[in-house]
Amino acid sequence: xxxxxxxxLILLIPILFGLSIFIIVLVHALPGDPCSxxxxxxxSPDRLAACRHGLGLDxxxxxxxxxxxxxxxxxxxxxxxxxxxxxxxxxxTRFPATIELSLAAMVVAIGVGVPxxxxxxxxxxxxxxxxxxxxxxxxxxxxxxFLGLLLAYVFGVWLHWxxxxxxxxxxxYDFSHAGTNFLLWESLVINHNIPExxxxxxxxxxxxxxxxxxxxxxxxxxxxSAVLEVLNEDYVRTARAKGLTSGRIDRRHVLRNxxxxxxxVIGLQTGLLLGGAVLTETIFSWGGVGSWLFQAAVDKDFxxxxxxxxxxxxxxxxxxLTVDISYAxxxxxxxxx
Amino acid sequence: xxxxxxxxxEDVLLEVRGLRTEFRVLDGIVPAVDGVDxxxxxxxxxxxxxxxxxxxxxxxxxxxxxxERPGAIVGGEIWFEGRDLLKLSEGDMEDIRGNxxxxxxxxxxxxxxxxxxxxxxxxxxxxLHRHASKKDAWDRAIEMLKLVGIPSPERRVxxxxxxxxxxxxxxxxxxxxxxxxxxxxxxxxPTTALDVTxxxxxxxxxxxxxxxxxxxxxxxxxxxxxxxxxxxxxxxxYAGKIVESGAVEETLLHPQHPYTEGLLTSIPSRVARGxxxxxxxxxxxxxxxxxxxxxxxxxxxxxxxxxxxNDPPLESIGNDRKVRCWLHGLPEHALPVTxxxxxxxGGAS
Numbered sequence: 001x002x003x004x005x006x007x008x009l010i011l012l013i014p015i016l017f018g019l020s021i022f023i024i025v026l027v028h029a030l031p032g033d034p035c036s037x038x039x040x041x042x043x044s045p046d047r048l049a050a051c052r053h054g055l056g057l058d059x060x061x062x063x064x065x066x067x068x069x070x071x072x073x074x075x076x077x078x079x080x081x082x083x084x085x086x087x088x089x090x091x092x093t094r095f096p097a098t099i100e101l102s103l104a105a106m107v108v109a110i111g112v113g114v115p116x117x118x119x120x121x122x123x124x125x126x127x128x129x130x131x132x133x134x135x136x137x138x139x140x141x142x143x144x145x146f147l148g149l150l151l152a153y154v155f156g157v158w159l160h161w162x163x164x165x166x167x168x169x170x171x172x173y174d175f176s177h178a179g180t181n182f183l184l185w186e187s188l189v190i191n192h193n194i195p196e197x198x199x200x201x202x203x204x205x206x207x208x209x210x211x212x213x214x215x216x217x218x219x220x221x222x223x224x225s226a227v228l229e230v231l232n233e234d235y236v237r238t239a240r241a242k243g244l245t246s247g248r249i250d251r252r253h254v255l256r257n258x259x260x261x262x263x264x265v266i267g268l269q270t271g272l273l274l275g276g277a278v279l280t281e282t283i284f285s286w287g288g289v290g291s292w293l294f295q296a297a298v299d300k301d302f303x304x305x306x307x308x309x310x311x312x313x314x315x316x317x318x319x320x321l322t323v324d325i326s327y328a329x330x331x332x333x334x335x336x337x
Numbered sequence: 338x339x340x341x342x343x344x345x346x347e348d349v350l351l352e353v354r355g356l357r358t359e360f361r362v363l364d365g366i367v368p369a370v371d372g373v374d375x376x377x378x379x380x381x382x383x384x385x386x387x388x389x390x391x392x393x394x395x396x397x398x399x400x401x402x403x404x405e406r407p408g409a410i411v412g413g414e415i416w417f418e419g420r421d422l423l424k425l426s427e428g429d430m431e432d433i434r435g436n437x438x439x440x441x442x443x444x445x446x447x448x449x450x451x452x453x454x455x456x457x458x459x460x461x462x463x464x465l466h467r468h469a470s471k472k473d474a475w476d477r478a479i480e481m482l483k484l485v486g487i488p489s490p491e492r493r494v495x496x497x498x499x500x501x502x503x504x505x506x507x508x509x510x511x512x513x514x515x516x517x518x519x520x521x522x523x524x525x526x527p528t529t530a531l532d533v534t535x536x537x538x539x540x541x542x543x544x545x546x547x548x549x550x551x552x553x554x555x556x557x558x559x560x561x562x563x564x565x566x567x568x569x570x571x572x573x574x575y576a577g578k579i580v581e582s583g584a585v586e587e588t589l590l591h592p593q594h595p596y597t598e599g600l601l602t603s604i605p606s607r608v609a610r611g612x613x614x615x616x617x618x619x620x621x622x623x624x625x626x627x628x629x630x631x632x633x634x635x636x637x638x639x640x641x642x643x644x645x646x647n648d649p650p651l652e653s654i655g656n657d658r659k660v661r662c663w664l665h666g667l668p669e670h671a672l673p674v675t676x677x678x679x680x681x682x683g684g685a686s
Contacts, residue, residue, distance in 0.1 A: 234442060234448040235447065235450040237442070238442060238449065238450070238510075238513075239450070240434070241401055241403060241434055241435055241439070241440040241442075242435035242462040243432065243434035243435035243466060244435075244465065245431055256452050256453075257450070257451070331451070331452060332451070332499070
């Protein structure tokens with residue numbers, strides 16, 4: 001098992017190498033560079049040249065790549081050209097926001113998607129099943145910006161039930177004792193401040209629903225088909241012949257086997273969400289990595305785009321590795337050697 | 338057989354009366370089991386024989402009340418231990434399944450759950466029905482593995498199904514079926530999926546265990562050789578009905594139904610070398626367009642007038658034997674000349 005994990009981690013190296021080359025080429029193919037963003041359109045060619053020289057942008061592309069990678073190997077992921085903050089610092093302040101949002105979205109997706117998929121599979125061909133199928137099709141197809149704005153309008157502007165901007169209400173949440181930026185954790189476990197916790201949760205609900213809708217639909221569909229497949233297996237009939245109640249059969253024999261494809265999808269979706277949800281974070285002014293990378297792309301902040309993408313790719317691979325490891329627990333036929 | 342609604346006598350463990358199970362599909366209704374009657378005394382072994390699609394497996398699943406949509410039991414009575422199973426609640430039925438009546442399935446490769454150890458799967462029903470502690474149930478699992486002849490059961494009990502061979506898995510399935518000391522074991526083609534050498538071992542094991550435990554056994558198979566070696570009585574099914582039943586030796590040596598005779602003469606070892614194997618002409622009837630009269634009539638070499646329009650009843654012909662055929666139901670003068678002359682199945686002896 002340990003050998004397997006180590007092998008997978010070693011495999012990460014060529015992936016990241018390939019990715020770094022791909023990104024640097026892609027980034028430099030963009031029109032413009034950080035200097036033209038920082039200095040604006042009406043600047044002199046001299047100042048532009050000086051800025052480019054200062055950032056090393058006047059060197060040939062391969063030279064820039066080697067300089068950048070040399071930094072990465074020393075553990076230096078670089079500094080933003082626009083605000084001179086190190087990429088790692090920016091990432092660490094913003095990533096907790098993305099983690100909280102992603103996990104909340106996955107709670108919505110799993111909490112609703114799995115039971116919905118099971119219920120649909122158990123009533124295959126019924127009105128409920130058809131309703132669930134259509135609903136999940138809509139869930140997959142609906143554009144996030146539309147759903148996000150709709151939710152914000154209905155529940156925020158119209159009904160005034162929930163806040164629609166940011167992570168907290170600054171009149172309620174006291175940032176003076178903030179540290180980790182995991183606001184749910186901080187308010188509940190560290191500060192035991194229930195009003196703060198409720199405030200954080202209420203800010204989280206709408207973005208989590210908006211972001212969780214696509215994973216929810218995907219999880220529901222996979223759950224339905226996985227459960228249907230397992231329900232037709234001989235060992236489910238064996239379990240019934242043993243006199244087990246149908247609830248126990250579903251929980252123990254069916255779900256445990258159906259979990260394999262479901263876990264794969266949950267892992268992939270979580271990995272995707274952790275990569276930052278640009279649209280959701282922008283609509284709800286959520287200060288996570290999605291809006292950060294989006295801003296970096298707008299500013300042509302090369303180093304931030306490169307390093308940010310590398311970090312997220314690493315996280316994505318690690319999440320998938322976690323899923324693969326969980327297989328060994330879920331399915332004894334795959335015990336890695 | 339007793340009157341409807343009246344339980345059978347004490348020595349009868351299982352009595353199936355007029356069982357009808359249908360499958361409602363898009364193209365119509367398939368009467369998979371169409372009025373099946375048989376009974377099984379305590380400790381007795383009965384072989385239910387027939388081709389694929391004759392309704393044997395559906396009969397066994399009906400007894401367990403494991404018929405799933407689009408299938409449904411639409412009529413009849415199933416008396417077990419003085420109770421009509423078809424009248425029990427699902428909860429009462431769950432108490433009987435895996436406890437008093439257990440099943441051994443055909444496919445040892447797929448009838449065990451791949452994500453649990455064999456020990457967990459055997460212990461599960463012991464814990465459920467015997468309310469045993471985890472430890473006791475686990476010990477029982479080891480004991481059962483030993484009973485079905487699995488070497489080093491303490492090690493094997495912790496293994497997963499994929500770590501075992503087909504024969505080994507079928508032993509586990511048998512161990513599972515025996516763990517709660519059932520009164521009736523239904524074995525649905527228990528050896529069909531196994532190699533011939535393993536088949537013999539498993540049959541031997543089942544015979545031994547049946548004799549030791551005193552449980553009654555309903556053995557479902559298409560293999561007459563298996564039946565001949567294993568059971569005391571036999572019932573032959575065709576197109577959802579029992580066409581002949583009786584003591585196994587009697588029935589196989591002197592079949593009274595043309596279908597049973599056809600089955601026997603199509604076994605290679607019974608035919609002399611160089612001689613052509615007998616084939617029952619035609620195929621099993623389309624379940625949507627069953628013949629109006631006797632279901633076997635279109636394929637029957639002895640068919641005559643009454644067979645086309647009237648389905649014969651299952652008649653007792655003495656000596657605990659029953660047969661569903663007009664050759665035995667009509668008076669001598671009504672029979673066709675060839676039949677009266679002594680060419681009926683079994684030589685009309």
